[in-house]
Structure formats: structure tokens, C-alpha cells
Amino acid sequence: NAGVTQTPKFQVLKTGQSMTLQCAQDMNHEYMSWYRQDPGMGLRLIHYSVGAGITDQGEVPNGYNVSRSTTEDFPLRLLSAAPSQTSVYFCASSQGGTSYNEQFFGPGTRLTVL
Amino acid sequence: AQSVTQLDSHVSVSEGTPVLLRCNYSSSYSPSLFWYVQHPNKGLQLLLKYTSAATLVKGINGFEAEFKKSETSFHLTKPSAHMSDAAEYFCVVSDRGNKLVFGAGTILRVKS
Numbered sequence: 001n002a003g004v005t006q007t008p009k010f011q012v013l014k015t016g017q018s019m020t021l022q023c024a025q026d027m028n029h030e031y032m033s034w035y036r037q038d039p040g041m042g043l044r045l046i047h048y049s050v051g052a053g054i055t056d057q058g059e060v061p062n063g064y065n066v067s068r069s070t071t072e073d074f075p076l077r078l079l080s081a082a083p084s085q086t087s088v089y090f091c092a093s094s095q096g097g098t099s100y101n102e103q104f105f106g107p108g109t110r111l112t113v114l
Numbered sequence: 115a116q117s118v119t120q121l122d123s124h125v126s127v128s129e130g131t132p133v134l135l136r137c138n139y140s141s142s143y144s145p146s147l148f149w150y151v152q153h154p155n156k157g158l159q160l161l162l163k164y165t166s167a168a169t170l171v172k173g174i175n176g177f178e179a180e181f182k183k184s185e186t187s188f189h190l191t192k193p194s195a196h197m198s199d200a201a202e203y204f205c206v207v208s209d210r211g212n213k214l215v216f217g218a219g220t221i222l223r224v225k226s
Contacts, residue, residue, distance in 0.1 A: 031212045040123070042204055042216030043158075050212075058213065090157065094212060100146040100165035103214060105158040 001026050004106035006091050012112045013081040021076040021109050023091030030096030032074040033103070036060065036087040043090060049074055050096055081113045116141045116207045120217035128225045133177075133192040135220045137205030140186065146208040147188045149179055152219075153201045161203075164188065175199070200224045 007022045025032065033048035035058075045058030049068040063085060065077040074093075078085060088110050092103040121136040139145060149161040162173025169181045179190045188205060205217040 033213070035214075035216075040218055042118075042218045043214070044216070045213055048213060092214075096212065100163060100208065101212065102148075102160050102163065103212070105150075107157045 003027065004091055004093055004104050006089075006106035006109050008109060009107070010110050012114065013078075014114050015081060015083060017081050019078050019081065021078075021089055021091075021111075023074045023076065023106060024072050025074075025091075025093040025104070026072065027093060027104070028071060029093035029104075030071070031101075031103075032068065032091065032093045033058070034064070034066065034074070034076045035090045035092065036085075037090060037108075038087050046076065046089075078111075083113045085111065086113045087111060116145065116209055116215045118205050118207050118215055118217035120203075120205050120220050122220050123218065124221045124223065126223040126225060127195045129197055130194050133190070133195045133199065133222065135190040135203050135205075135222065137188045137190065137217060138186050139188060139205070139207050141207055141209075147179075147181065148206040148208065148214075149173065149177070149188075149190050150204045150206060151201050152204065158204070161190070195222075195224045197224050197226060 004025045030051045034046040035043040037043045044060050047066040049055045091106040094101040094103040117140045119138045147164040150158045162171045164171050164181045172178045177192045202219045202221050
């Protein structure tokens with residue numbers, strides 16, 4: 001199993017550009033989520049999904065869109081990039097249903113917005 | 115609302131000495147608690163988790179943590195630090211819906 005994969009690993013955008021961060025998992029997990037990591041703030045939840053066709057907002061959703069058309073994929077879209085979105089983005093997945101399931105994290109995407 | 119406070123942003127120990135990383139949590143019901151580790155420029159790896167079974171939880175690489183409900187704490191310990199333990203450590207609480215709330219992280223430095 002590849003686990004959770006993310007592409008690209010690095011990306012530089014100009015303010016106002018849009019892009020999609022890709023996330024895929026091959027573990028047939030129901031639950032998937034996106035976090036951003038900023039220095040001294042830990043990871044903060046952007047959006048999450050409890051299954052195909054179902055998404056919801058996390059703590060910091062503004063400026064981001066998600067969709068979940070398949071169990072495997074959970075892309076994160078930046079609609080109009082801003083310097084405040086410079087961060088490292090992590091995708092995670094877990095089996096759904098309970099709070100104690102381990103979440104598996106991807107390797108991250110480091111995004112810089114100029 | 116749930117929250118996590120990691121009491122030290124940086125901890126420095128000598129190789130072979132004990133490690134203590136402190137974490138306090140706030141939760142309105144019985145939480146699930148985790149410790150994750152992140153080595154430089156890497157993703158996150160689960161060290162251990164508490165899920166209301168034994169209050170002393172053993173994890174990978176010799177780490178363990180004790181859940182103390184009366185103190186709302188979940189401190190991470192290791193008897194003897196190794197150079198490879200140098201990393202950032204996150205204490206995490208999970209709500210009923212799998213959403214994780216992270217602490218700000220503790221950077222562990224291990225001196226030779």
C-alpha cells in the first residue's frame with residue numbers, strides 16, 4: 001500500500017492564482033481531512049469528509065474548497081491564493097466511525113504564495 | 115470545545131537522560147488522546163494513543179504516556195533519550211467525529 005500520497009511536494013504561486021492540491025489514499029478509509037501547519041500553531045483543520053459526497057468545514061476553511069467524488073481522492077482547491085496561505089499542507093485519512101482511529105498523514109505539500 | 119496546551123515549546127536533554135514532554139487538555143467528555151512525532155521535513159507519525167483502556171500507554175521507540183483525568187494531563191516520557199529522538203512532538207485530542215485538535219508542538223533537542 002502506498003498509504004496517503006500528496007502532490008505536488010512543493011509549489012510557488014503568485015497572489016490571485018488558483019491551484020489544486022491532490023490527495024489520495026489506497027486504504028479504503030472513509031474519513032479524510034486537510035490540515036495546514038504553521039510555525040508555533042500545530043496543525044489546524046481546514047476541511048474534512050466522512051465519505052464520498054460528504055464534506056464539511058473545519059477550523060480554518062476560508063479560501064479553500066474541497067470535494068469528495070470517490071473514496072480514494074480528496075483534492076483541496078485554493079480559489080485565489082493569498083500570502084496568508086503560505087503554509088505546509090497535510091492530508092490525512094482514517095477509518096471512520098470513532099474518535100480513536102489512527103489518522104495516517106501524507107508527506108505534505110509546501111506552498112509559498114508570493 | 116476541546117483544546118490542547120503543550121507547556122513547553124522547546125525541551126533540551128542530553129543523550130541518555132530522561133525525556134518529559136508535558137501536555138494538558140480540555141474536553142467536555144472522555145477524550146481520545148494521541149502523541150504524534152514529526153522529524154524535520156517529514157510527515158507525522160503516531161507514537162501512541164489513549165482510548166479509555168489502560169491509563170498508561172506504551173508507544174513506539176520506548177515512549178509512553180500516562181492519562182491523568184484529575185489533572186487533565188497526558189505527558190509523554192522516555193527513560194533514555196537517543197539522538198534520533200530529536201524532532202517536534204504534538205499532543206492531540208480527538209472529538210467524537212474524528213476531528214483532531216493539535217497542540218502547538220514541542221521541539222525536542224538531544225545533545226550528545
